[in-house]
Amino acid sequence: MAISDLTRQSLPGPHNIVRTVLDNGITVLVYENHATQSVVLAGSLATGSIFEPPEKNGLASITAASLMRGSETRTFDAINSALEDIGADLDIDAGVHRTGFFGKALAEDLATIAGILGDVLQQPAFPAAQIERLRGEIITGLKIRQQDTRYRANRAFHEQLYPPNHPYHRSVRGTLDTVPQITIDDIRDFHRRHFGPSGMIVAVVGAVRADEAIDIVRHALERWRNPDQPEAPPLPHVAAPTQTQRRFVPLPGKTQADLVVGTIGPARKDADYYAAMLANSVLGQFGMMGRVGEKVREELGLAYDVGSSINAGHGPGPWSVSAGVNPANVDRALEAIVAELERLVREPVSAEDLENVQSYYIGRLPLQLESNEGIANTLVNIETYGLGLDYLLRYRDTIMRLTREDLLAAAQRYIKPDALVVAVAGPESRPQSAS
Amino acid sequence: MTDSPVIKHRLANGLTVLLKEVHTAPVVSWWVLYRVGSRNEPTGKTGISHWVEHMLFKGTEQFPAGTLDRMIDRIGGVWNAQTFIDYTAYYETLPAEHIDLALRIEADRMVNAQFDPEDVESERTVIISERQGLENSPTFWLSEEVTAAAFRVHGYHHEVIGDMADLLTITRDDLYEHYRRHYVPSNAIAVAVGDFDHEELLQRITALYGSLPGGPAPDLFVRPEPPQTGERRVVVERPGHTAFIEVAYHVPEAAHDDWFALEVLNSILCGPDGFGGGGIDNKTSRLYKALVETELATYVSGSMTPTIDPFLYSVNLTVRDGRHVEEVEAAYNAEIERLRRGEITEAELQRAKKQARALFAYGTERVTMQAFWLAFSECFESYEWFENYLSRLQAITLEDVQRAASVYLRPQNRVVGWFIPTGDAPENFEEDFDGDF
Numbered sequence: 001m002a003i004s005d006l007t008r009q010s011l012p013g014p015h016n017i018v019r020t021v022l023d024n025g026i027t028v029l030v031y032e033n034h035a036t037q038s039v040v041l042a043g044s045l046a047t048g049s050i051f052e053p054p055e056k057n058g059l060a061s062i063t064a065a066s067l068m069r070g071s072e073t074r075t076f077d078a079i080n081s082a083l084e085d086i087g088a089d090l091d092i093d094a095g096v097h098r099t100g101f102f103g104k105a106l107a108e109d110l111a112t113i114a115g116i117l118g119d120v121l122q123q124p125a126f127p128a129a130q131i132e133r134l135r136g137e138i139i140t141g142l143k144i145r146q147q148d149t150r151y152r153a154n155r156a157f158h159e160q161l162y163p164p165n166h167p168y169h170r171s172v173r174g175t176l177d178t179v180p181q182i183t184i185d186d187i188r189d190f191h192r193r194h195f196g197p198s199g200m201i202v203a204v205v206g207a208v209r210a211d212e213a214i215d216i217v218r219h220a221l222e223r224w225r226n227p228d229q230p231e232a233p234p235l236p237h238v239a240a241p242t243q244t245q246r247r248f249v250p251l252p253g254k255t256q257a258d259l260v261v262g263t264i265g266p267a268r269k270d271a272d273y274y275a276a277m278l279a280n281s282v283l284g285q286f287g288m289m290g291r292v293g294e295k296v297r298e299e300l301g302l303a304y305d306v307g308s309s310i311n312a313g314h315g316p317g318p319w320s321v322s323a324g325v326n327p328a329n330v331d332r333a334l335e336a337i338v339a340e341l342e343r344l345v346r347e348p349v350s351a352e353d354l355e356n357v358q359s360y361y362i363g364r365l366p367l368q369l370e371s372n373e374g375i376a377n378t379l380v381n382i383e384t385y386g387l388g389l390d391y392l393l394r395y396r397d398t399i400m401r402l403t404r405e406d407l408l409a410a411a412q413r414y415i416k417p418d419a420l421v422v423a424v425a426g427p428e429s430r431p432q433s434a435s
Numbered sequence: 436m437t438d439s440p441v442i443k444h445r446l447a448n449g450l451t452v453l454l455k456e457v458h459t460a461p462v463v464s465w466w467v468l469y470r471v472g473s474r475n476e477p478t479g480k481t482g483i484s485h486w487v488e489h490m491l492f493k494g495t496e497q498f499p500a501g502t503l504d505r506m507i508d509r510i511g512g513v514w515n516a517q518t519f520i521d522y523t524a525y526y527e528t529l530p531a532e533h534i535d536l537a538l539r540i541e542a543d544r545m546v547n548a549q550f551d552p553e554d555v556e557s558e559r560t561v562i563i564s565e566r567q568g569l570e571n572s573p574t575f576w577l578s579e580e581v582t583a584a585a586f587r588v589h590g591y592h593h594e595v596i597g598d599m600a601d602l603l604t605i606t607r608d609d610l611y612e613h614y615r616r617h618y619v620p621s622n623a624i625a626v627a628v629g630d631f632d633h634e635e636l637l638q639r640i641t642a643l644y645g646s647l648p649g650g651p652a653p654d655l656f657v658r659p660e661p662p663q664t665g666e667r668r669v670v671v672e673r674p675g676h677t678a679f680i681e682v683a684y685h686v687p688e689a690a691h692d693d694w695f696a697l698e699v700l701n702s703i704l705c706g707p708d709g710f711g712g713g714g715i716d717n718k719t720s721r722l723y724k725a726l727v728e729t730e731l732a733t734y735v736s737g738s739m740t741p742t743i744d745p746f747l748y749s750v751n752l753t754v755r756d757g758r759h760v761e762e763v764e765a766a767y768n769a770e771i772e773r774l775r776r777g778e779i780t781e782a783e784l785q786r787a788k789k790q791a792r793a794l795f796a797y798g799t800e801r802v803t804m805q806a807f808w809l810a811f812s813e814c815f816e817s818y819e820w821f822e823n824y825l826s827r828l829q830a831i832t833l834e835d836v837q838r839a840a841s842v843y844l845r846p847q848n849r850v851v852g853w854f855i856p857t858g859d860a861p862e863n864f865e866e867d868f869d870g871d872f
Contacts, residue, residue, distance in 0.1 A: 035459030080718040087793025089715040137733040253674030256567035287504035301557030304565035363511020
């Protein structure tokens with residue numbers, strides 16, 4: 001098995017990840033990788049759409065995007081010239097609980113991207129003309145999404161699954177109703193209150209020396225203070241659906257329908273997260289998209305695109321199966337998917353299924369950790385969820401001790417095949433009704 | 436980066452083998468690329484290369500359908516395939532100790548794919564579904580029309596996915612004939628990059644592939660495109676709320692020196708192309724300043740594609756909500772005229788070169804992308820194209836870029852496409868019905 005050949009020394013772990021916490025609470029993790037010429041600077045801040053009021057939906061996202069539009073010392077053009085002149089890139093993007101950033105550059109240019117990140121986070125200017133330009137771009141993007149079957153099916157799915165007072169009910173990007181309502185004062189205020197060093201994570205991976213990388217991050221960010229930065233409010237309680245509900249979003253002129261079916265799954269820190277992850281792999285990932293791929297794509301030939309996912313983060317995200325199918329085949333595909341969900345909660349996966357997915361999750365580490373980006377994402381995850389620097393060293397045991405019964409119990413805990421949320425977006429007023 | 440040389444070898448049956456040792460991570464990527472793509476498809480058989488690619492995942496006697504997906508996942512590898520206008524390619528990237536599985540898979544399916552008639556029919560609906568998925572995107576409709584207008588004769592005129600008429604009528608025998616004719620060692624390029632010893636690996640490759648039937652490379656169906664003699668324009672009208680513009684210029688093949696001048700020109704106009712390791716922003720590019728900063732458009736991009744035959748340099752624009760295609764095109768044309776008048780600076784040229792160096796570094800960190808580029812460039816010119824990419828780009832002068840702009844960006848040499856949204860899609864009507872389905 002692959003991991004046995006990866007010596008423990010070659011996996012990122014406490015012996016080769018340098019971790020330090022700056023005085024203002026920022027955690028910095030560095031992993032040296034001199035096999036490359038580049039460096040990745042990635043991480044996240046403890047802010048996101050969970051802090052925005054529903055009528056200002058999109059505020060966290062537009063605030064994050066506005067940061068790169070100009071600072072007290074750099075214009076929009078100066079920021080982008082500094083990056084693009086050297087072939088570097090830096091993006092800041094809000095999620096629900098965290099606002100992430102991702103930068104990359106040739107290794108010699110780490111200080112440039114770290115300097116810009118520090119500057120735009122601590123002293124953004126929010127120039128009015130830039131914000132209006134950005135708003136127009138967001139609105140055009142939302143209008144394109146309004147015509148996107150996958151986006152619309154996913155929106156309808158989330159809106160049914162989570163109650164209106166829950167942040168997962170809404171898209172982080174906001175809507176055509178709310179984005180025009182957000183003022184520059186809202187953006188300034190959101191930044192002042194909710195952006196700060198507390199809970200910030202910075203990972204640096206690439207052809208740099210750890211001590212030099214830490215000095216660069218320290219220089220860029222250690223003076224940042226926001227003593228009033230609030231803790232995130234608790235997520236509202238959310239109950240799993242009690243009966244199956246279905247919503248159809250008609251989009252004339254489309255040739256394919258997108259279908260999402262599922263329910264509420266685990267949070268990342270739930271004890272049965274790994275069991276659910278493996279059960280999900282059997283359902284819709286392992287091999288050619290697992291059992292649903294085998295059935296819907298290979299056996300019935302109904303879809304090009306089918307698979308399942310668990311979106312587990314700070315809170316209980318959805319556990320869902322998605323497919324892009326011919327509008328005439330929506331009901332047949334749905335029946336086949338529901339039959340596989342029924343099977344997953346009725347009988348334990350076979351010993352071979354379990355062994356397969358265990359082997360998959362362990363075996364794929366070398367490929368996941370091949371690039372700076374893959375290692376940086378892993379480090380940020382480890383810190384975000386408090387998994388411990390020895391997480392990768394323990395990973396094999398975490399996966400191998402799971403049993404078929406663990407997977408069945410996890411599937412049964414979350415999936416009730418007669419209480420699912422179904423969303424379809426596509427052409428025609430309504431798909432033909434079946435069983 | 437550990438930089439071992441590329442070892443090139445040709446087996447007696449004509450198979451080209453390229454090997455490059457990279458010992459930075461315990462992984463190997465193995466590619467087998469066939470020199471056949473949608474470029475070589477006659478009318479009536481469009482999409483056949485891509486469909487054959489799907490059929491090679493349907494199993495052989497040695498590896499029945501589905502077993503390989505599971506075997507590869509079990510060892511933590513990835514495998515996939517891609518069909519392009521110039522080629523059809525298959526790859527596995529695996530933990531290094533499992534490389535033999537990749538070698539065996541590709542040797543087996545070069546000759547033993549089954550093309551079971553039932554599998555062909557089930558895959559027909561999957562591929563039609565794939566095309567329908569593409570048709571859901573407005574820019575697919577636009578790009579399909581623009582490319583078709585640019586190529587009246589050459590096989591580049593249709594999309595890789597193929598025309599719906601042909602997806603409905605291609606038969607099992609058509610597919611099998613295409614496979615047997617083109618999937619021969621002399622029409623293939625095999626590449627390994629990663630953690631191996633090249634002498635040992637070549638022995639194993641020779642053992643597995645050397646016995647496959649030889650023979651000359653097949654004659655490929657290719658019809659040269661006659662020169663375009665005036666601007667061509669196409670309009671697509673479909674439901675939606677957003678307008679798009681695509682402008683495509685005829686440009687030379689990748690082996691041509693002007694290709695590199697145009698690559699630099701694109702970097703200046705639209706921002707640099709990614710090399711497979713992700714791109715960077717283009718907010719300081721000329722078109723961004725001229726169209727996005729002026730609030731005419733929300734998105735600009737341009738791309739040069741390395742190809743065997745002369746293909747297209749295409750620019751894509753997303754029209755900002757509330758603006759019109761006419762005004763966006765006028766502002767675009769003004770920028771093109773500036774370039775054609777030679778208004779390009781040495782600083783812009785130097786910047787494009789630095790950007791290329793960074794993007795090349797990002798794009799070649801993974802063994803999968805290195806192996807892809809070696810196979811791809813060997814297909815359209817030589818693997819040395821990839822090795823020499825940066826030095827050929829560094830050699831481009833300001834005069835080269837100015838000349839390329841004046842020669843290739845002429846209106847007579849382009850196709851302009853508009854996507855006009857008809858707006859009749861309802862915005863927010865949704866229907867709920869609860870209960871059983």
